[in-house]
Amino acid sequence: MPTTTKKDLIDRIAEKTQCRNVIVKNVVHQFLDEIISELAKGNRLEFRDFGVFEVRKAAARTAQNPKTLEPVEVPARRKVKFKMGRIMTEGMNGQVEKR
Numbered sequence: 001m002p003t004t005t006k007k008d009l010i011d012r013i014a015e016k017t018q019c020r021n022v023i024v025k026n027v028v029h030q031f032l033d034e035i036i037s038e039l040a041k042g043n044r045l046e047f048r049d050f051g052v053f054e055v056r057k058a059a060a061r062t063a064q065n066p067k068t069l070e071p072v073e074v075p076a077r078r079k080v081k082f083k084m085g086r087i088m089t090e091g092m093n094g095q096v097e098k099r
Contacts, residue, residue: 058078060073
């Protein structure tokens with residue numbers, strides 16, 4: 001399965017919008033920084049019909065080191081959950097044309 005990088009996306013967006021790569025790169029970086037900032041505050045992000053990002057808490061637990069089989073304490077942490085919206089779901093199933 002091929003990997004698409006952030007640079008690949010920036011190049012495609014720049015080509016489609018006829019904007020310079022540096023401008024698109026700055027916008028994409030700012031967008032991602034804002035997503036991280038909002039999630040760090042514990043806020044829910046909803047992109048209508050695309051999907052929802054939510055912060056969830058994972059409780060502390062005891063795991064096992066697979067090499068030594070010794071118990072290891074895993075501290076509580078925050079995780080991000082993404083739930084696909086209608087457009088994302090349809091796109092993943094090949095039902096939506098690209099804009």
